[in-house]
Amino acid sequence: MNGFAPYDPDSTRRPTESAISVRPAVAADLAVCAELIVTRTGGSAEDRRERLLTDLEQADRYVAVACAESEVIGYGGVFHYELTPEYPTAPTGYYLVGLIVAPTWRRYGIGELLTLDRMRWTAERADEIHYFANLANNATLDLHQRLGFTEVTRNFTFPNSPLKPGTGVLLKAPLSR
Numbered sequence: 001m002n003g004f005a006p007y008d009p010d011s012t013r014r015p016t017e018s019a020i021s022v023r024p025a026v027a028a029d030l031a032v033c034a035e036l037i038v039t040r041t042g043g044s045a046e047d048r049r050e051r052l053l054t055d056l057e058q059a060d061r062y063v064a065v066a067c068a069e070s071e072v073i074g075y076g077g078v079f080h081y082e083l084t085p086e087y088p089t090a091p092t093g094y095y096l097v098g099l100i101v102a103p104t105w106r107r108y109g110i111g112e113l114l115t116l117d118r119m120r121w122t123a124e125r126a127d128e129i130h131y132f133a134n135l136a137n138n139a140t141l142d143l144h145q146r147l148g149f150t151e152v153t154r155n156f157t158f159p160n161s162p163l164k165p166g167t168g169v170l171l172k173a174p175l176s177r
């Protein structure tokens, strides 16, 4: 299981009557975010929640949640990364990470809203943003391509990422305020 959404470019976005909002996360949101994330990554939800709690306290990180009414249904993060000599192909800058939408809420435009919100946050701090994904994850690649992301390289590695050179793609998008 790779945790990717099935790729279905022929289906269209679904309408919903629920009130959808995207906002900065607060501590009370993080248990749900952690549960969502570990469905994809495995590992302990409590450990993940604690890591997200640390993210909330750091000025160079951002945690966004999407809600349907008051229910948390999606998560995405941003963090600032400094180039390290062991990973010379991953440049210094802000990176989008961890986007996930609850399976029953996919194809409602929520991943896009979470990404636009994180791009707006980053645009206050930088003039470009990076993102990387598995080359086989076409759903997320289409989503980001539509928002202006273009390929930088497939020959890269990133700390703690399972992606090997050639299996992932590093992309970036320009930002303007």
Ligand SMILES: CC(C)(COP(=O)(O)OP(=O)(O)OC[C@H]1O[C@@H](n2cnc3c(N)ncnc32)[C@H](O)[C@@H]1OP(=O)(O)O)[C@@H](O)C(=O)NCCC(=O)NCCS
Pocket: 003, 004, 005, 006, 007, 008, 009, 010, 011, 012, 013, 014, 040, 098, 099, 100, 101, 102, 105, 106, 107, 108, 109, 110, 111, 112, 113, 132, 133, 134, 137, 138, 139, 140, 142, 143, 144, 146
């Ligand atoms: C990738 C993911 C976050 C997308 O969330 P989503 O809310 O369903 O996406 P959206 O409804 O905002 O889709 C925006 C665009 O992305 C593309 N897209 C999203 N899901 C797609 C799918 N399953 N198949 C084809 N295209 C897709 C479409 O171009 C879509 O535009 P459209 O609605 O006009 O067709 C979601 O599928 C998910 O949680 N996947 C599992 C986790 C994951 O792979 N995360 C990415 C890690 S890098």
